[in-house]
Amino acid sequence: MNPTIKDVAQKANVSIATVSRVLNNLTGYSDKTKQKVNQAIKELGYQPNAIARGLINKRTQTIGVMFPSVSSAFSSDLLHGIDEFAHDSNYSVVVCNTDHDGKRTMKYLQLLREKQVDGIIFSSEVLSKEYYEVLESMKIPVVLVSSQTDYAKVPYVKVDDYQAVYDAIQFLISKGHRKIAMISGTKGDPIAGTPRVQGYRKALEANGIAFDSGYLVYGDFSFESGSRAMEAILRKAGEATAVFAASDEMAIGALSAALKHGLNVPEDISIMGYDDLKPAQMVTPPLTTVRQPLYEMGKIASEKLIRMIETGEIAANRIIAHSIVERQTVRTLA
Structure with missing residues (x-):
């Protein structure tokens, strides 16, 4: 039979109300009492019932x-x-x-x-x-x-997705790149789609680089969509020297597609991601990216x-x- 709150109270030699107060992190007892109650809970293997506790503090934790x-x-x-x-x-x-x-x-x-x-x-x-x-x-x-x-x-x-991508494109430009393609996330996505595209376009504009719609391809943040988008870029924007992808998964997909075409990264084309996920450190070569913590x-x-x-x-x-x-x-x- 599972131990009850009454068993804990008896073992700790305190009232049921005191055990309840300890379980619910309420005040009104000494540190010594708290230690006694916690020790009794440990020895008995008592498991507090979340629903029962919720009846007391109106929460389920x-x-x-x-x-x-x-x-x-x-x-x-x-x-x-x-x-x-x-x-x-x-x-x-x-x-x-x-x-x-x-x-x-x-x-x-x-x-x-x-x-x-x-x-x-x-x-x-x-x-x-x-x-x-x-x-x-x-x-x-x-x-x-x-x-x-x-x-x-x-x-x-x-x-700030807009600013993060603006800074990423500025970074690529500082490395001498001016023909920069972008693999965006889902078209029209107001959270991680549109603001990142706006950051890309604004950074190009700020550096006197004309926007070319052939250099912007949409994916859905996945590895597979990044691979497909890179294939499209190689067909439509073959002169691009750098590709910025709006997620690491898409960037790794782009990296895979580039390698399938016999391109060396970064010697033949540079690729940059967004997120700084664990796989970004694990791919070969390791991915340059925007880190959001x-x-x-x-x-x-x-x-x-x-x-x-x-x-x-x-x-x-x-x-x-x-x-x-x-x-x-x-x-x-x-």
């Missing part, structure tokens, strides 16, 4: 996290940061894979409502009016990560959400600094 692609390296890095802070704060994390284009988003919002999560982190997807209305009806805080919104009650944590972004989003849960105060938006990580896929032109 659980947060939901929604990703369009749970298996991607991008989501993995974000989730690592989210989970690290949540775990340290005694919260559990429920992860939902909403699929590309949010095909399952409404289904998972309903699931998280049924699980009575205390808050939700919404990643890499546009917070539509439909989603926002459901979240409003749930009356729980929401934080966006790697996304953005104008809803005043919903803070976000992200890099995903682990830190996840941790900050988790911290903001839990603070909102516990204080009821709306957190401020946060733009995280990006940086250029120079490895071995961009060469300097003479």
Whole structure:
């Protein structure tokens, strides 16, 4: 038979109310009492019931996290940061894979409502009016990560995508490149698509380089789309000396396609990515890229959400600094 809170109280020689206060991180007991209770819990192997605790503090100590692609390296890095802070704060994390284009988003919002999560982190997807209305009806805080919104009650944590790509193109230009192609993410994507294309075009304009639509090809942030886009660039923009891809996965796809065509990187063509995922360090040659600190972004989003849960105060938006990580896929032109 599983031990109960009453068994813990008897073993620690305290009241059930005191055990409850320790479990819920409330005040009103000494450090010595806390140690006795925790020792009794350990010796008995007592597992607190999250739902029962929720009846006391109106919380389940659980947060939901929604990703369009749970298996991607991008989501993995974000989730690592989210989970690290949540775990340290005694919260559990429920992860939902909403699929590309949010095909399952409404289904998972309903699931998280049924699980009575205390808050939700919404990643890499546009917070539509439909989603926002459901979240409003749930009356729980929401934080966006790697996304953005104008809803005043919903803070976000992200890099400045426009500025990050502007700086990447400036970096390539500083290396002597002027014929620079771009592999964009999904066309019309207001979060990670359009702002990055605008940064690309503005950097060209600022340096007196005319924009050529043949040098801009769209993918969907995946390895496969990067490979296909590179094939298109080699057909339509064969004079390009550098290719900037709006994600590391697409850049690695471009690298693969270049190698299949017998091109050496960076001797024959330079390639630059965006994200600084683990695979960027592992490919040959290692990928020069724009770093957005995903682990830190996840941790900050988790911290903001839990603070909102516990204080009821709306957190401020946060733009995280990006940086250029120079490895071995961009060469300097003479």
